[in-house]
Amino acid sequence: MKSFVKSLRLKNHLLTAISFLIPVVCGAGFMIAIGLAMGGNSSADLTKSFTFWDALAKLGGTGLGMLPMIISTGIAFSIADKPGIAPGLVVGLAAEAIGAGFIGGLIGGYMAGWLVLATIKYVKLPSWANGLMPMLIVPFIASFIGSIIMVYVIGSPIGWLTAGLTHYLSTLNGTSKLFYGLMIGVLASVDYGGPINKTVFAFVLTMQASGVNEPITALILVNMATPLGFTAAYFFGKMFRKTIYTKVEVETIKTAFPMGIFEIVEGVLPIVLNDIVRCVVATGIGGAVGGAISMYFSANSKVPFGGLLAIPTMTRPIGFIIGLVANVIVTGLALALLKKRVTAEDEEKEDTATEADLNMDDIQIS
Template sequence: IAPGLLVGLISRIIGAGFLGGLIGGYVAGWAAMLVIAYVKVPKWAAGLMPTLIIPFLASLIAGLFMFYVLGGPIAAGTVWLTGYMKTLDTSQKFLYGMIIGVLASVDYGGAINKTVFAFVLALQAEGINEPITVLILASMVTPMGYTLAYFLGKLVHKNIYTPLEVETLKTAFPMGLVEITEGSLPIVLNDLWRSVVATGVGGAVGGGLSMLWGADSKIPASGLFAVPTMSRPWAFIVALIIGSVVTALVYLILKKPVSATDLQEEKEEEDLNLKDLKISD
């Protein structure tokens, strides 16, 4: 904790910002591991290692490295990146919105999403709110798009969901409204590549439009609860609807209809009653 706190303060002082603090956290952790691995003390001082020696030496190493080596380039990079993002033209905004939308959506809250989140959160710390709004939107298009695909499937008489998946939608949709994508995973894992394609296309279109129209959430998460903080809430809502419709259409087109055999097998599983099981003596 002590080395991490120190590099965070140094990042703020030298202008490295959130990104400097994020990278500095890794530096602090590595410094602590080096001290643990290579610093040996007499037995009588072993008790001081976790309370004094490790925090002191790790803070000293990480702090000096951050201040004299790493901090300057990160601060310069942050200034350049902030200035660059503020000068994007129309086509560039749409392109970057598409890229963020795809990367933030295709692994459904996994490692790629979290990496993108760290990047866009660093931009928000510098006053650029549009990229993180794209991430919020991209995390919502999957559950909303899949739910919409169910109703569109009814209109065109194409049944793409099993009864169990329909029950999953009843949970996934409200979770999606508050930016929790994971409720859709039971459906995604049943047909992974079609799900990824539909999600990626919808996230790209919705993200590109959100960035282009300047949707700007002032908070980094929470789905529809972030809308009141935006200066252009209509841009977010319209982009979200369009992205969800695109996801629904692509998924509906790619997905194979549920066969009668699959429905029958699932019905037989549902009919299994544990009360009918008997244990003989």
Template structure:
């Protein structure tokens, strides 16, 4: 299993997916701000806001295609692109969704690699192997496998998950724990593998028209930079010396990047006290996730931070969840964080040219 590098291929595919999803989502936001609505028929005469909203919605519908082609390409290189796109389109149209695209990508990718090893052809046909033979066999065999065998339980599972999440919107006893779980898992590894898996999951739900989980993820991803910033000001009020001068300097860029939903600016501070700050992050993100879920906040955009506010159905509630979660983080920080040891930069001794002697 280790040689299959399953996680590596998923991470590669998600790196291709993120700009695609963000672009499509922002098109929808711009269209919605201008009063646009989704239109299915592009051949009709429609307004520009309607065009933007519809274009973004169409783009989000292609998530199974992107994830399938991305995984397949990561595994089989160029030979995986064509069957990946074709099988992704099958998943899109047959209702297998994001999960189906992910499974199809792995199947056709590994199948193409296996074919490349076992299929022997005359030298004069070798040029057709990656161009025609491998894509054709992969699309034909894995496509039939998805349609008649693998796709059936995937469709049942996708429908079950979608139905469960739709029911959660009205069942408070279920939605709050779900919000806590998504919030914690989205935040605790600061954009690492766990976050990427959750991101793939919520993007898949977004493509099915369920925007609650992605709203939870977005606030959870911003808890660390916002919580650290509020925690610094709270430490000044309480006269607690828990931040070094270097950390205070890093906070400036961390907060600005955090507004854009970029956690990396907080890394220098987080890594100084990883376990304690991660505890603060998990608790704060869980609280924020519970508030988001309880207030039924949804988003049509999977990224963008504060710049994506127009994409939320209740932006004020989302901001409330982010603020409360960050404040919980900041309060915990006062009790858990330890100030790192200051390292004084050693000053270089000035060289007096008169002391130099040439023998």
């Protein structure tokens, strides 16, 4: 049984789909964040009178509304390659229509992909009709069966499950919120935009699609705070008269800081890879503090991405800012205390490695 589940590669297909999803979330998220920050209305009717900011907010919101279809299409494509695209899209649309939302799109993507594989394997046509398989037979059968199952069998239960989970999260008390935020903060911060972070992102995005904004706000906070915390660690190191970064790492910080303002955490990876354990411990501690504070104060971003641009969309921005500052300070202090002092030998090793990468003897002119 375990080997069978492993052969399904559920996690791999989900991560592939999320890699397609994130650019849409980033693009549409920035659009709606900027639009709302400038006074736009995401519910504006673009067939009537509207402002530029109304259009930006509306288009960004429309893009985010397509996430069930995008996750479904991405999973189906990962499972069945190009033949999975059309059924994945149609089943995702069915999930949205029946109110199954993001979770419905996610489950529908697996269903559509497996239906495509089953159709290709078991449906046999005369040789003269084989040309109809990729263009007509496969997309029709997989889309038809998948949509019917979504609408008449699994769509409503998924909707009930989502509603129940939404109600539970909406009624959490202070202690439960702290623990829940702590878990989001730790899990989101320890792999710097990797598989764990993406899995947490998929979950909290599901919650936001159901109207619960606090979990994804905690994720936004932690993703911002990690690069900012690495920057703060540099200054704490100076206060402690302790050099914690090499010259190359200091240059990395100069790039990672502005990336962090807009919630792009991967800028710190070159530093993390040089000292994984200490960096993970420091960011995990900081993420736990920031996530817990954000959830406790019910900070609630109306957009799933944007970093600093998400703050104007919040009805409780003060709680977010308090959590962000706390996360940055804790991460910075922990990193400054945990990291070893950089020695002249460390700098020399790094210079040697850089020279090896840029060895002029390797350049050949033919």
